[in-house]
Amino acid sequence: TYAHMCTHKPKHLLPAKNGEEATIQFLLELVDILTNYIRKTFDRSTKVLDFHHPHQLLEGMEGFNLELSDQPESLEQILVDCRDTLKYGVRTGHPRFFNQLSTGLDIIGLAGEWLTSTANTNMFTYEIAPVFVLMEQLTLKKMREMIGWPSGEGDGIFSPGGAISNMYSVMIARYKYFPDVKTKGMSAAPRLVLFTSEHSHYSIKKAGAALGFGSENVVLLSTDERGRVIPSDLEAKILDVKQKGYHPLFVNATAGSTVYGAFDPINEIADICEKYNMWLHVDGAWGGGLLMSRKHRHKFSGVERANSVTWNPHKMMGVPLQCSAILVREKGILSGCNSMCAGYLFQPDKQYDVSFDTGDKAIQCGRHVDIFKFWLMWKAKGTIGFEQHIDRCLDLSQYLYEKIRNREGYEMVFQGVPQHTNVCFWYIPPSLRGMDPNSQEYREKLHKVAPKIKALMMESGTTMVGYQPQGQKVNFFRMVISNPAALQSDIDFLIDEIERLGHGL
Amino acid sequence: TYAHMCTHKPKHLLPAKNGEEATIQFLLELVDILTNYIRKTFDRSTKVLDFHHPHQLLEGMEGFNLELSDQPESLEQILVDCRDTLKYGVRTGHPRFFNQLSTGLDIIGLAGEWLTSTANTNMFTYEIAPVFVLMEQLTLKKMREMIGWPSGEGDGIFSPGGAISNMYSVMIARYKYFPDVKTKGMSAAPRLVLFTSEHSHYSIKKAGAALGFGSENVVLLSTDERGRVIPSDLEAKILDVKQKGYHPLFVNATAGSTVYGAFDPINEIADICEKYNMWLHVDGAWGGGLLMSRKHRHKFSGVERANSVTWNPHKMMGVPLQCSAILVREKGILSGCNSMCAGYLFQPDKQYDVSFDTGDKAIQCGRHVDIFKFWLMWKAKGTIGFEQHIDRCLDLSQYLYEKIRNREGYEMVFQGVPQHTNVCFWYIPPSLRGMDPNSQEYREKLHKVAPKIKALMMESGTTMVGYQPQGQKVNFFRMVISNPAALQSDIDFLIDEIERLGHGL
CATH class of the missing domain: 3.90.1150.170 (Aspartate Aminotransferase, domain 1)
Incomplete structure (x- = not known):
């Protein structure tokens, strides 16, 4: 069906000499496939998916073979591969796809992703991502304002997902109370304990295992019948841990649990965290969007008392994957926790204000541009549009x-x-x-x-x-x-x- | 300049009723901006960048204002925003952009990204990403074959970048030798020491700090004048650590160092790792592509003896950001190290073979589809095309x-x-x-x-x-x-x- 592309081969595309025409033609053919897919995605008379078992797809469907080979394919076949990849996939934007917390296909967000991949740059320095770095700073500030931290002050970064954002919160909590762990390891601290609801996301436990706390030192809190943490259970478990001689470090309050959509009582948890001098993290990966709704943000009551907050615009707010933020109340602590000052990347003697080189805050080096699609959606909808959604x-x-x-x-x-x-x-x-x-x-x-x-x-x-x-x-x-x-x-x-x-x- | 879009507003796009026409028109306008940018990117008479200081961009350029507001913008302004975002950015695909390890703009890879964002799905289960999950498995197997592991057996996963891939290697090394750390924390192991070259990437040190080893327990190895690890220095430092009563766990050999592009002598390091029963990781984030070249792959001699390998197709192979793989020789260990068996996501009672639900291997929950662009480029170039590049x-x-x-x-x-x-x-x-x-x-x-x-x-x-x-x-x-x-x-x-x-x- 794409036989008219026969005259062009992949090697004829840019940067090949005189490759412009073939390049534009190829991209327009692709866009035709994509816009057809988008049309069908929103059409209720199409299926959400055309299910095949792994062995069926592995054996190869008619004209569609997943195997890689030594020799190049034609552009014609590449376009067929693109069409078939979509054909055998799942339409996550279909009006009747309700399977995950991330659903829908926002056209402005999609446009943002197409532009992001065309710009193909990296968030580590202002030098090569000036506009995106500034967009990230401004957007994080807006998000902190919505959390209610004074003047939107604080810190934060976009990470590759809620699990990594939650992991950041545990790392910085540890750094805040036991900064020597960064250089000396966990032996520089007493036995540290994390607390989170039995209904909370499994990433807190994963973080506990990965960061050297041990999953047994992640204490699960009992919940009421709606899946909300019972504050007295938290306090009893903190006392129990202290009595054993361990150190209660961190409480995760979930704002929108994965299964029940429950909101833990943040204010009551914050009181306990203050009493015992513990770090309060709010995992609003799923619930975060409600901060934009005047009608529903009361469910986050007390969030301004948190030390850190996870908020995934790629869930409730419909931003394309991946888009997750970790927001931190104390300025400088992300960088204190993670910086290693690599000379090859973060030269202090650049001609611009290098405080805009934010890469050393991250546990990543290269970091994908996740901000632009979100920023563009915010421009297109306004805060009010997110609220309505x-x-x-x-x-x-x-x-x-x-x-x-x-x-x-x-x-x-x-x-x-x-x-x-x-x-x-x-x-x-x-x-x-x-x-x-x-x-x-x-x-x-x-x-x-x-x-x-x-x-x-x-x-x-x-x-x-x-x-x-x-x-x-x-x-x-x-x-x-x-x-x-x-x-x-x-x-x-x-x-x-x-x-x-x-x-x- | 996009005044003809005035008649449409963001809220008129799909899923709005009768939103098809506006949607297609908007996307085609965007594609026009993007293809113009692509044309100019490859045109040597254009600049690589049009530099502005942070304060200049923050103050706002003519018609381009980064601030977010409560009210929606028009589609016309959204298109201007897209054009200007590109205008004030850096053309990382320009033939004279040599600033980073990731440069260039591969048209097929770009097409792959456009499709990926249109599909907007998530790698955690076969259920919602059947084609992409299989592509990842097949591609990882090909990569393991190139490393030289028998029949390409083993394990692996794509991660959000080389730093995270290297972090995985440290985690699984620890799990291999001290599996109790997963549940009990670092106190279940003796003081563990990691070794890496003074020329190696700072992510090894970051991983040491994050995972609870402490950056002081990351021992830096001396190098020769070309930046290659001196094996006798490694052995001397291992003996020193053992004498102090600590446990030497892990050696990172760099294949393509960030600054000098040095390849550590893997075979000699592997001999030492075998002698002292240590985990050998090869950080081929930058060098990995050379495995595809018959002329240059000898620089990786001995890599088949490694326990794990990082390889970033988004660097030397020109795949758009992000695309990084962690490859592991021993099957099952990634899952053993990271699985938490979340019931809401990984139901054992599905109708298909759930061994294809690979999400629990990851430290992430949601995981962006990084495989498709790479798979599509491999199809378009063949192995031979990567080799030529x-x-x-x-x-x-x-x-x-x-x-x-x-x-x-x-x-x-x-x-x-x-x-x-x-x-x-x-x-x-x-x-x-x-x-x-x-x-x-x-x-x-x-x-x-x-x-x-x-x-x-x-x-x-x-x-x-x-x-x-x-x-x-x-x-x-x-x-x-x-x-x-x-x-x-x-x-x-x-x-x-x-x-x-x-x-x-």
Whole structure:
């Protein structure tokens, strides 16, 4: 189908001599494939995915072969490869894709990514990324203002995701209280303990393991039935740790937990952190967007008392992946924690103000430009546009909650209006409805319902939603809404689809 | 200039009702800006950059204002913002941009990035990235084959950059020898020591600090005059550490050092690692590409004996940022080291083979799709195309070396043909040529020459090359060539420019 590209080969593209025409032609062909994909993404009559098992794709589909070889392919085949890569993938921007915390396809954000990759530069110095470095500084300041730190003062950096942002928070907390660990290692500190909710994201535990604390020194806090940390449990566990002679260092309060969308009570946790002189981190990777909503930001009440905050615009705010910020109240501490002053990169004798060379704050060296798409979206929407998006998503999740909470065949995992867009529920097929809900048989059967419906859903390709068990609770669906394309009719469709696929189980 | 877009506002784009036309029109306008930029990038009559100080850009240029606001901008202004962001940036693909290890603008790689951001998905599960997950597996296997591990067996993952890849190597080395550290922390191990060259990348030291070893437990190895580790120094330092009762854990051998482009003698280091039962990591972030060259891969001799290897296709191979791999010889250890088995993401009861859900190997949760652009470039060039690119870059650096080694006013920082494309040299202005090269005055004056020329170069915007001091050596230029657009005439231009700007100093 791209046979007219036959006359050009990859080696005829720029920088080849007279390569301009072939280059532009090739890129326009590609853009045609991409815009077709975008069109279809928003078209409800197309599937969300066309599922194939790994072995099927590995064996190779018609005209599409994943194997790499010694010899070059033609541009014609490259375009076919591009088309087929999209064809066998998942349309995460489809109005009926609800599978992850990051969904949707923002056109301005996409434009930002296309430009970013065309500029193809690196955040480590002002020298080679002057505009992007300044955009990052201004945007981080705006985010700190929204957190409520005076005049937006403080520090921060964009990192390759929420797990790394959370890891930063643990590193700087350690550096704040035990700066010698940077040079002497963990033996320069007593046994340090981190606290986080049993509902919190697993990245806190990963950070504990990676940074040398040990995952056993990450103490999990009990939660109420809505998944929120119980402050008295935190204090009891701090006292227990102190009694053992260990040092309680750090508390992570989750603002928008992964499964329940729960917001821990930040103010009460902050009181305890002050009392015991501990670092307070707020993991708002998922919830962060709510800071932009006058209606919902009260759920973050107390966040201005945090020492650090993770906030992923690539989740609730619909910014393309990757876009995650770690924000820090104390200026200079990120750099103190991480700087190694590499002479080849951070020359002090440049002609410009080298305080704009921010790379040495990072644990990375090269750092991808994650800021531009976000900055551009902010320009295009205004703060007010993000607010509208967030309020709409929360309204939709409340619509879903109201729709199913008393509906036959549904049971809510927890009661009450969701704090975030997470709606967690079981679908009970008719064959299970009469059974004793406490029996082992019922539990075992119910545990298999969500995986079975999900498998059928993926095979029919009509919609996607996640499921998981949690603690003693068997597999349930977790619906999340961050997709700006989703409407009430898509929520209705999801419920119809669950019933269609699950009715006979 | 984009006034015809006035009729459309950001909120009229998809998913807005009937938003197709506005969306396609907007994206095509953007692509027009991007292709114009690409055209100019390869045009030697344009500047590499149009330098402005931070305060100038912050004050706002005509029609271009970095500040974010509450209200949305028009699509017209968004397009102006895009154009101006590129205008005030640095053309890292320009044939005369030599400032970093990552240079050039590969059109196929760029196409790959545009597609990746359009697909906007996440590497953690096969479920939402089936094609990309398989591409990553196949590509990592090819890379392991090139390293020389039997049948390409082993493990690996793409990470957000060489520093993180190197950090992985330290983590898995620790897990291999002291697996209890994962759960119990560093107190479950003796005092652990890491070894790396004084010329190695600072990320090893950063990893030592971050992971709880302490930067003092990163021992720097002496090098010969070419910047290569002296194996006897390694052994002496291991013995010294053992005598103190500490545990020598890990050696990093650099394959292509940042400043000199030096290759440490891997085989001799591997002998020592075997003797003392230590983990051998090869940091081939910069040198890795040479594995694809039959002519130059002998510099990696012994790499098949390494336990892990870092290799950044985004450097020497011209893949757009970010694209870095950590490759591991032992299967399963990455997962053993990092897995936390989060139920909400890695459900064991899916309908497909969940061994393809590779996210739990990573320290990240969400992970950007870095593989596609690389896979697509490999398809378009073939292995043979990468080989040709690498051989050409090394030829060009030898051309530069031959050109200046006996030229008046130049002094080489080290003697002999460079091992990689790094050519390190001082330019000595006529006013310094008669002076005693050992005098303090000469050293002080020479130290200021490279920064001064670099500042003038950036202000005139004609070319860019890096400089730095190293150990006792005052500031010198480090020329690196990875740009596929560079020709001999661009090397000539650089030398002419250095002389033009530096002659009168």
